Amino acid sequence: MRPQRSRIAYGIALLLVVAAGLGSRAFGRSLPSFVAIYAGDTLYATTAFLGVAIVAPRWSTARLAATALSYSCAIEASQLYHAPWIDAVRRMQPGALVLGYGFLWSDLACYATGVALGVVMLSGSRKLTPGSDAEVP
DSSP states (O other), X not given: OOOOOOHHHHHHHHHHHHHHHHHHHHTGGGSOHHHHHHHHHHHHHHHHXXXXXXXXXXXXXXXXXXXXXXXXXXXXXXXXXXXXXXXXXXXXXXXXXXXXXXXXXXXXXXXXXXXXXXXXXXXXXXXXXXXXXXXXX
8 A cells, every 4th residue: 555645745736835835826926937928827737746746645656647637628629619607717916826727838838837846846855754655656
């Protein structure tokens, strides 16, 4: 049986990543343009990865990554759909943050990078935890 990840540790990491993502949007004018453009979408996928890790703490790293990437890409694909009801949801702040506005191919690359960042964070945290080398990603 796979060791269970710490939901508290991943919850704290999730809050920090959300804060960084929101900060990248709020302070985008003070950041290098590349960071301002792509950080929010990258950290969105990292948030998805950490969220899945909290919900399913015993899943393999590969399964977490595949699920988070699938979720992020599905949300991006949903941006191709523009019915009045979903556009109304997207006009509200929470809806805009979760669902986004319009489809961009570059966001898919950001999501892959964000999930990879989550995998790196997870593997780095295992190295700091005694006895954590029992799991193979």
